[in-house]
Amino acid sequence: MEYFQDYMKSNVCFGCGIENEEGLQIKSYWEDNLSICKWQPEEKYHGWANLLNGGIIATLIDCHCMCTAMAAAYKYEERGLDSLPEYRYATGTITVKYLKPTSCEKEVLLKAKVLELKNKKVVMQCDVFSEGEKTAEAEVIAIKVYNSAEDQSKNPFK
Numbered sequence: 601m602e603y604f605q606d607y608m609k610s611n612v613c614f615g616c617g618i619e620n621e622e623g624l625q626i627k628s629y630w631e632d633n634l635s636i637c638k639w640q641p642e643e644k645y646h647g648w649a650n651l652l653n654g655g656i657i658a659t660l661i662d663c664h665c666m667c668t669a670m671a672a673a674y675k676y677e678e679r680g681l682d683s684l685p686e687y688r689y690a691t692g693t694i695t696v697k698y699l700k701p702t703s704c705e706k707e708v709l710l711k712a713k714v715l716e717l718k719n720k721k722v723v724m725q726c727d728v729f730s731e732g733e734k735t736a737e738a739e740v741i742a743i744k745v746y747n748s749a750e751d752q753s754k755n756p757f758k
Contacts (some may be wrong), residue, residue, distance in 0.1 A: 604667040607681035610665035615663030635668040637710040648724035652702040669722035687748035689742040
């Protein structure tokens with residue numbers, strides 16, 4: 601399985617950073633035209649007893665979609681995740697709708713679909729599932745904030 605996060609060097613993000621041992625350590629990959637993330641919650645991420653905290657759900661969506669935006673840009677350019685230049689994305693907008701409680705005891709499944717990829721902007725729809733039911737949905741806009749082919753001396757996202 602080719603996980604997007606494995607190609608994001610020096611990533612210390614709480615949600616998707618492979619360099620953050622205390623983080624969520626999500627892993628995202630392509631399955632046809634959807635990006636998929638399967639993640640197992642831990643008790644420490646409860647909101648209510650046995651239910652996943654809403655902020656953690658938003659973080660899962662956010663990080664899964666930022667990694668999806670990067671992978672989609674590479675896919676659009678028909679190149680591998682290990683190729684140059686490197687791109688990174690940050691959240692422009694995230695709108696989350698919580699539809700039903702999400703279990704903190706069962707695996708969480710995220711499915712993101714790229715709706716638009718244009719210049720530095722990627723628009724996505726992301727759905728969250730728990731025990732086979734959709735529990736949350738989001739529209740996310742990612743903005744390219746890092747391109748290793750450009751001067752990064754004044755870029756706070758480097």
